[in-house]
Amino acid sequence: MLQDDNLLPPYRVLDLTDEKGVFCAKLLADYGADVIRVELPSGDPSRSRGPFTGDIPDAESSAYFLYYNTNKRSITLDIETESGRLLLRRLAATADVLVESQPVGYLEGLGLGYESLRETNPRLVMASISPFGQSGPWRGYKSSDLIALAASGYMQITGEPDGPPVRQGNEQSHFPGSQHAAVAIMGALYYRDMLSGEGQYIDVSLQEALITYYTDAHPALAWMQLGENVTRVGTNSTLVVPLGAFPCQDGWISAGIITPREWDALAEWIYEVTGNEEVLNEQYRGGNQDRAPHIDILTAMFIDFSSRFTAEELFHEGQRRNLVFLPVTDVSDLLEDPQLEASHTWTEMEHPRAGRLKYPLGVFDIEGVTPSGIPAPLLGQHNRDIYCGELGLTDQELVELRASGVI
Amino acid sequence: MVADGRKALAGVRVVELGPYVALPLTGRLLASLGAEVIKVETNKVLDEMAFIPAWSRGAGQPDYQRGKKRITLDVRTPEGRDLLLDLIRVSDVFMTNFRRNILDRWGVDFPTINDVRPDVVIMWQTGLGGNGPYYTYKSYGILVQHMSGVSLMSGDEGEPPVAINTSYSDYHTGIFQPVAVIGALLRRQRTGRGAIMESSIFRSGAVTAGPAILDYQTDGRLPTRRGNQDASAAPHGVYRCLGEDRYCAIAVFTDAEWDAFCDALGNPEWTQDTKFTTAMGRLDNQDLLDGQVGKWTAQFTAEQVMERLQAAGVAASIVSQGNDLFSSEHLKARGFYRETPYYLAERGIPATQWERGDGIAWNSPARLSESPMEFGAYSNIGEDNRYVFGEVLGLPDTEIQRLAEAGVIY
Known part of the structure; x- marks a missing residue:
């Protein structure tokens, strides 16, 4: 059975997302779902996002689009036209899942809300990912990566204590909503297939999803119990000492000492290297609460030690001593990392415009399962396959829809 | 069942x-x-x-x-x-x-x-x-x-x-x-x-890091670190407001959003500066622009800035602190x-x-x-x-x- 080469059966997923949800549909696509990316006739706006492979701005060479749309098929459709709406309804009748991140109320305003779509397909699972959720006083507020990081409080604790809140790079807000939505969709599919036979609606708030991504800072709990706001302490922890990124001979090394046993092992190593007896002082031993008051002197002793080694030396020798030292890397290091290679992280794919590239594909190493390896679709690449081959439109109808700008 | x-x-x-x-x-x-x-x-x-x-x-x-x-x-x-x-x-x-x-x-x-x-x-x-x-x-x-x-x-x-x-x-x-x-x-x-x-x-x-990994392979380029600024939006950052450690984040991407932003501020003279009237100009003069926006936000609470801008259709949010989250009417309603x-x-x-x-x-x-x-x-x-x-x-x-x-x- 072909489908068992991957984790999921070819569930049909209609992808009407922007950056808030595009990773959700990708995750399902990489693990076997038949995801159809529904694009505007002019192309999804993310096709114009730089950087572009080879530095040539082109609808087919956005690194962002290429990465987030692997294993998807592409059709174009203007759902703001009457015939466009009709086609989306027909597609939804064939779908297991519809995932969208349009402004709250937008699809409903077009007559394409969940209540309306379920009439023709009661088995449909529909998930909406929105900045603040589908209910509550902020539901209509506009957002972006920066705004989401601010609203969730994620930024409040990122940055130096004497500086402003800092946006974590890499557009981190694009992941949490997608991931929570993917979990909920899988739960809803299980419920449908194993128990109820029916689909349901899923409302995911990006603000809430992001709050879960820094749970261990417990901002609301700190206010409730202490009347204090957690705030920025810099990259290095002030509660767990030492923990963070520190200078070394050739750049940076990250290290974290969490258990009492780890401290003893580190202190012994620092002493071996520096001969500084102070580090063995009894008052620094024990849990983090014992070291936190001495953060300045401990950090100084640590840097005196770490700057005598390269990152590679600290990484491996630290681990030999059962201590967590990890290199600070950039994306070029990731591509050459032997561990990522051993975990089958990479899939090489040939894209007609972007050429042959190594993609990090899938997030699990599953015995006997290989993630699908089809590069991102060209704009409207599957119009004929899907509209004519699957929905049964004639070539003539397709031509007319094109001429009228619906497709 | x-x-x-x-x-x-x-x-x-x-x-x-x-x-x-x-x-x-x-x-x-x-x-x-x-x-x-x-x-x-x-x-x-x-x-x-x-x-x-x-x-x-x-x-x-x-x-x-x-x-x-x-x-x-x-x-x-x-x-x-x-x-x-x-x-x-x-x-x-x-x-x-x-x-x-x-x-x-x-x-x-x-x-x-x-x-x-x-x-x-x-x-x-x-x-x-x-x-x-x-x-x-x-x-x-x-x-x-x-x-x-x-x-x-x-x-x-x-x-x-x-x-x-x-x-x-x-x-x-x-x-x-x-x-x-x-x-x-x-x-x-x-x-x-x-x-x-x-x-x-x-x-x-x-x-x-997917997109950056693909980009690096084709041109050997690492992502530019821009702090709170953005390659395609300005103003884009967090701005000081009244109160201790209080900030409002603002993100203006399109010309329409810029016009709405200026209206929300009451179209002060600096917004008509030709340095700021085009998207390219705003991106080229981000530090200058941030200074002007910061002067405006500093007169209000973060909530006031957020509400006024959102009412005009501009993406903005307080940088939420623990008490904001704990007391949020929105999160309570949810x-x-x-x-x-x-x-x-x-x-x-x-x-x-x-x-x-x-x-x-x-x-x-x-x-x-x-x-x-x-x-x-x-x-x-x-x-x-x-x-x-x-x-x-x-x-x-x-x-x-x-x-x-x-x-x-x-």
Whole structure:
């Protein structure tokens, strides 16, 4: 059975997302779902996002689009036209899942809300990912990566204590909503297939999803119990000492000492290297609460030690001593990392415009399962396959829809 | 048919063995979806997370452990190991984050588990990878953001790496894993086969760098670190407002948004400056623009700035602090934070003797209309021993008592 080469059966997923949800549909696509990316006739706006492979701005060479749309098929459709709406309804009748991140109320305003779509397909699972959720006083507020990081409080604790809140790079807000939505969709599919036979609606708030991504800072709990706001302490922890990124001979090394046993092992190593007896002082031993008051002197002793080694030396020798030292890397290091290679992280794919590239594909190493390896679709690449081959439109109808700008 | 109070994963039993953030979070999500998640712990070696936050050790645990059946079982003892295997025999999923050498030492390696339950779904969460050169290496999620390329994409050029001071990459893994677990359960239904699935915190973080990884391969370019500024939007950043440590974030992408922004400010003269009237001009003069915007925001509270700009259709938000989140009318209307008991961790005495506290925990960010993700009850460590050992495994009370006294169920 072909489908068992991957984790999921070819569930049909209609992808009407922007950056808030595009990773959700990708995750399902990489693990076997038949995801159809529904694009505007002019192309999804993310096709114009730089950087572009080879530095040539082109609808087919956005690194962002290429990465987030692997294993998807592409059709174009203007759902703001009457015939466009009709086609989306027909597609939804064939779908297991519809995932969208349009402004709250937008699809409903077009007559394409969940209540309306379920009439023709009661088995449909529909998930909406929105900045603040589908209910509550902020539901209509506009957002972006920066705004989401601010609203969730994620930024409040990122940055130096004497500086402003800092946006974590890499557009981190694009992941949490997608991931929570993917979990909920899988739960809803299980419920449908194993128990109820029916689909349901899923409302995911990006603000809430992001709050879960820094749970261990417990901002609301700190206010409730202490009347204090957690705030920025810099990259290095002030509660767990030492923990963070520190200078070394050739750049940076990250290290974290969490258990009492780890401290003893580190202190012994620092002493071996520096001969500084102070580090063995009894008052620094024990849990983090014992070291936190001495953060300045401990950090100084640590840097005196770490700057005598390269990152590679600290990484491996630290681990030999059962201590967590990890290199600070950039994306070029990731591509050459032997561990990522051993975990089958990479899939090489040939894209007609972007050429042959190594993609990090899938997030699990599953015995006997290989993630699908089809590069991102060209704009409207599957119009004929899907509209004519699957929905049964004639070539003539397709031509007319094109001429009228619906497709 | 609506089974068992509309639980999506009704009838699924999961055994969870392991501490920290990612694995427990996976278990919590599966429990919220209605699976029976049995959390195996021991009073002898406590999860370091039981001591977080420092001001009220254990108040953070309901976020990670709620909805689970929590038992004490020392799997390092021969009888404890056998009881773990007995539990797996009657379960659908086994999840752990212990390293291979440790699982081998305890005799709960995967071949043994597969002998006990051939169609079990195994979710093995690792730090850097379960096989390969670093498989014995330890890691912490808070540091993996450095190793997965993210911290060198944050902050400004030339500055030290910038990280968020939490277990960052753990959350990626923890919320990825239920997708694989449920997928494997559905596959088992089709094929009769279980699964051995490995995740790694490292890989979970690294895949988020996808676009930068593709771009680097074609032109050798690393992402530019821009702090709070953006390549395609200006103004774009956080701006000081009235009050201590108060900021409002503002993001203006299009010309239409810029016009709306200027209107919201009452079109002061500086907004007509030709340096700012085109998108290109605004991007070229971001520092100057930020200075002007900051002068305006400094006259108002962050809430006032946010409300005025949002009313005009401009993306803006206060940089939320703990009190904003705790008191948020919006989050209240969504029922996001809920009250919960917790237990104040103390080394050396069994958890059942810990003092109780009252705190809050978050409700799931995903709301399902037909099979809601439940907030669920919060059990203390060992609270469900009687149910699990008595009802699930059918041990008589006297045997449970004997095992407790022998330090196996402890």
